[in-house]
Amino acid sequence: MGEFVRLEVEGGVGTIRLERPKMNAIDTQLRVELQEAAEQARERADVRAVVLYGGERVFAAGADIKEMSTMSYADMAAWGTGLQEALKVVARLPVPVVAAINGYALGGGFELALTADFRVVGERAKVGVPEIQLGVIPGAGGTQRLTRLVGPAKAKGMVFTGRHVAAEEALALGIADRVVPDAAVYETALEMAASYASGPAVALRSAKQAIDDGLEMDLDAGLRLESSLFAGLFATEDQKAGMASFLEQGPGKATFTGR
Numbered sequence: 001m002g003e004f005v006r007l008e009v010e011g012g013v014g015t016i017r018l019e020r021p022k023m024n025a026i027d028t029q030l031r032v033e034l035q036e037a038a039e040q041a042r043e044r045a046d047v048r049a050v051v052l053y054g055g056e057r058v059f060a061a062g063a064d065i066k067e068m069s070t071m072s073y074a075d076m077a078a079w080g081t082g083l084q085e086a087l088k089v090v091a092r093l094p095v096p097v098v099a100a101i102n103g104y105a106l107g108g109g110f111e112l113a114l115t116a117d118f119r120v121v122g123e124r125a126k127v128g129v130p131e132i133q134l135g136v137i138p139g140a141g142g143t144q145r146l147t148r149l150v151g152p153a154k155a156k157g158m159v160f161t162g163r164h165v166a167a168e169e170a171l172a173l174g175i176a177d178r179v180v181p182d183a184a185v186y187e188t189a190l191e192m193a194a195s196y197a198s199g200p201a202v203a204l205r206s207a208k209q210a211i212d213d214g215l216e217m218d219l220d221a222g223l224r225l226e227s228s229l230f231a232g233l234f235a236t237e238d239q240k241a242g243m244a245s246f247l248e249q250g251p252g253k254a255t256f257t258g259r
Contacts, residue, residue, distance in 0.1 A: 002033030007040050012197030013190060014047040016090075018054040023061035026083065026108040030064075034112075035086035042093055048197035048258065051189045052090070052099040052116055056182070059101045059125070060109025065134070083108060083140045091115035091145075091212075094205040096196035100189035101125050102182055106164070111138060114145040117208070119175060120189040121167045122182035127175060130162035148215065150174050200238035201258035206230075 001007070004020040016037045018024040026034075041047045054060050063083070071079060090097065090112065099105075099116035105127045113119055113127065121127070129142040137143060138159060147155040150173050158165065170176040180188045196204060206229040214222035233239050237259045245254035 002029075002036060004030045005033035005037045007037045009044065009047055011194060012046060012048040013051060013193045014041045014044065014049070015051045015053055015190075016041065018052075018060055023058050023104070024054045024109065025061055025064040026112075027064035027067045028079065028082075031083050031086050035089050038086070038089040038093060041095075042089070045258075047095060048199075048201055049095050049193035050093055050097045051186070051193050052097065052112065053186055053189070054100075054102065054105075054109070056102055056186075058103035058109075059099070059105040060112060061104045062107030062109050062130070063140075080139045087112060087115050087140055091141075094208065095201070096193060096204060096208070098189040098193045100186045101127065101176075102185050104164075106130055107138070107142075108140050111140040111142045111145070114141055114149065118177045118192060119170075120178045120180060120185055120192065121170055121176040122185045123167050123179060124182055125167050125170075125185075126164040127170055128162065128164045129159050130164070132160060133162040146175075198256070200236070200242060200254075200256040202236045202238060203233055206233060 004018065006017050006019070008015045008017060016034070018030065018034070020030050024030070041050050068076065068079070096118070097116040099113040099119045101113055101119060102122045102125055105113045105125065107130060110127050110129055129138045129146065131138050131142070143155070143159060146158065154173055165173065165175065167176060167179045171179050178188060210226045210229050214225055217225065238256045241256060242254040
């Protein structure tokens, strides 16, 4: 386990927990440990869903500006590429991922939250990409994942101003999937993740791949991908169990093994 990031696993759900005082600012060490934790979650057969969590006070307030401020162009090119790669590992986890957001999720912290499939946001949380206020732009997915999530005009409205977006507006924009009391954020995200962890793991992996990869393709290519993944699931035990259960007991009663 890392000093600032650790993976905890219980009941099929892995929590990737950020713990760098005081605000989970993303420096080189946290970035490396985040990637390592995500890689561990990817390799562990007992991890069927993941929660990203920064604690009760803050999700992650952004990149470590003190570390960044002294970097040269070459330094920053390497650092930014490294952060993008770390977040890419999280985004490509082959299981459902839920971000549990309390307090601030800003800059690189918000970009981490955008790698999740779903975001549970506390009532007093604020999210945003404030990089323009530092004379730069988001560099770890903020201009790309946010645009794909909310559309170009809404993304430009956030990126061009760097403003903080409160929870209810985040819900209206489609950034947040649920807004709950701050004290209920982690438990709500855990419950959501657990509901997926009990599902058919191979089918969920295929569904995530079809949607995420399909977004990068034209419609015909996406349909071919979907068809191939659909047919491949007929080689799984879960498909046989699911259809047998449906015929014998009706929908929604199958028990899946993840094979």
